Amino acid sequence: MRLPAFVTGAVALVRGDPRADRVVPPSGFTARLTLFTSAAMAFLAVFALALSLATHRLAERWGSALGQSATIRISAPLAQRDLQTEAVLRILRTTPGVASARALGDAEQQALLAPWFGPDLPIESLPIPRLVEVGEAPGGYDAEGLRMRLRAEAPGAMLDDHARWRRPLVRAAESLNLFGFAAIGLIAGTMAALVALAASVSLTANAQVLAVLRLVGARDMTIARAFVRRFTLRAFAGAAIGTVIAMVAIALLPRADAAGSFLTGLGFEGAGWFAPLAIPPLAGIIAFWATRHAALRALKEIT
Secondary structure, eight states: OOOOHHHHHHHHHHHOOHHHHTTSOSSSHHHHHHHHHHHHHHHHHHHHHHHHHHHHHHHHHHHHHHHTEEEEEEOOOHHHHHHHHHHHHHHHHTSTTEEEEEEOOHHHHHHHHHHHHOTTOOGGGSOOOEEEEEEEOTTOOOHHHHHHHHHHHOTTEEEEOSHHHHHHHHHHHHHHHHHHHHHHHHHHHHHHHHHHHHHHHHHHHTHHHHHHHHHTTOOHHHHHHHHHHHHHHHHHHHHHHHHHHHHHHHHTSOOHHHHOSTGGGOSOOGGGGGGGGGHHHHHHHHHHHHHHHHHHHHHHHOO
């Protein structure tokens, strides 16, 4: 059975040509530069990918949590507050699309206000609005129709469907997601430029050797293939090292359920842990084309 062209090309790239490989210095400044650049860029790419996936999860969580709940604020005198609360609950029980509704007790509202006013706030004697928590059914409800009923039967009640909070938060999370992928693109471009620079420096440093190889019949494509192979494998190895280090660092970050903040949720979940494994092959592909372009251009300038 005949293997696909890209498979045979990959096998040939790994095996190489021992005679042609001798024209590429196995160590030195360019080798260290390629390894370090690939490892550093892969390390940054893993964190940028983690940021993108974390913000995507955050946008979904914010949109789902805020989109399926609403709050009714009842601002009325103490003598009427309980009556209007009962009226609001009665309206909600007969409103299609409302899955649940309950009024928050004094203890719950006191807990909400404690961070700002302390735990000893006498909430039962203050004209603080009563809050009613509304759970939305999958089909949703008619918000405008509910507002009209509330105005008619409970004038002090005001519906807040969290739309003004949800949209900016989701837009911010989606923007961060795009910035993360844009950062990955910039990292890939930087890596390509640095690998091409390292290959050009190596070719220039071996200009006399390459000129002699030409005199004995070596073709430019054979020489370029040797450089491409060596720099591609270096970039792949460096990217693999950087990816492993970054994944270990992310795994050691505190979990979101322990600290409860966005930054502690930075990481991968489930099958998302396989996503960084694509970075070393992509780094090899970037190095392949960058080195090939740089090598062919540099060989044309060497006489």
